[in-house]
Amino acid sequence: MSKMTSKERVLATLQGKIPDRVPILTFGIDPKFIKKLGGGSLQKTLEVLGLDVYPIYCQNWCQGVPMSAALSTEVAEEMQTSGGTFGGWDGIDEFGRIWRRGSYVGGVVRTDKDIERYVPNVKLEERMDPVRTRSIINKHQNKAFSLTTHTGPFGLTMESIGLEEFSYIYVDNRTFIEKLLWERTKWFAEIAAYSTELGADFILMGDDVAFKGRTFISPNDFEQLMVPCYRYIVTRAGIPVIWHSDGYITPLLNAALESGFAGVHSLEPTAGVDLGEVKKNYGDRLVLVGNVDCGEILCQSDLEKVRQEVRRCIHQAKEGGRYILSDSNSIHAGCHPKAVVEMFRYAREIGGY
């Protein structure tokens, strides 16, 4: 098969066709990792990794400080924790989530007035910078572009209330949860639709609904609550939507199909997701993305272990297409640069069809 461009490869995979090789992407790269690998340059980091998918980011703010503050020299190094991509965030963000030194610690939304306050204005142009986004897409026409953001409705609803309070309100006053969920759904759908207008090829929507070994709410509840929300987002987006969630989401894959998702990401092996089983049961209808363990394998420097992990994933999921190799969550600050580089290099080497 003749060599495809990254864009052709990814689009073929999303359409259920066989590409020239397994595409590769990541859901997110921690700023500390970008500093280690790319000297602080996201562009250089993406080039070094040789990814098929480049991200379109959606800017968020915490008390006026933008998400990208972690790459800024204006935010002191000690304020930038290894907790995620939000170094420098301290206080209550525009969604009502509480941050301390870059780590999420709770939420403040409790009332209808809080919903009005903490479902922020979409401010599409300010968030998405259309001129810059279109320029980057035009400069890299052989790459696939995805809106890559972790502001899906369920996770944001739960985080903006806080897990404990969310649980109480979920049982005592479900209507409030449903109201906030719909506001968050409509918000996200507008962002998704705008990214399509700017030239995104697909959406990679982060919405955590599970953790190790279990889902936050029962699969039955999840289906009733979230399928209508997700269907709305998929319809408004108009392009394929891949759903990212941490944790054990295997019981929710029927709901993912009902929602119209093109695929699912992270497929976290240490949370209990078995890539082989998922491929067997859903591989003809969902694009599977992820499963390379970023909790241990990508945090150490024995490259043969990395190659072994890549071989396992490709062996389990490559057949018939509909597989994109990726880390099982993100390239976080604890990842070893050599391991991550080798993961993607080796996947390119052995992932041919």
Added chain:
Amino acid sequence: MSTLEQLYQSVLRGKTLETKEYIQKALEENILPQEIISKGMNSAMEEVGLLFSRNEIFIPEMMVAARAMKAGIEILEPYIVGNSREYEGKIVLGTIKDDLHDVGKNLVAMMFKGTGFEVVDLGVDVPKEKFLESIQQESPKLVGISALLTTVLPNVVEAIDFLRRSGVNESCKILVGGAPVTPEFARDAKADGYAPDAGSAIQIARRVIEERVE
């Protein structure tokens, strides 16, 4: 159904108002507070833990059960004279240094409190010295170290090594848990036990305590 059985059901189903009503009723029937706690409430929370471990109930159901339990204990505390409340044991809990996440730890704390353990919660970002200080002050049967970030796992290893070298061995068992924690990690770090979730933490804690007694 007896009052204690009704109380058990109200805690199990997370019905806080009913829990309070049945506790009042139990007191009017002159049932001893400790019996109300152990048969009407601790046993319900044990069942909650088991159901949670088996994925038959989920986070919200577990949280509201713990809320009902907590509300019940608040009513009963004035009836427990001095410090005569009988605890199964004491556990010191904390999220390791450089990690600010407390959700998992708080769930575990709720389950331990709900099933009759005394809990000393050190909070988050806890350095190894503070774990040791608390162990020396509180003489717990267990210490639980929680971690949510992969990047802080070396701190967990360091803390366990520090506690061992400081003499924390048979007198106090060390449990670890959290999203990036695996049984292999726990074994390599020389912890005494590993809890995959809040629901199974109690059974695992009891097992390692029994190993200590033996």
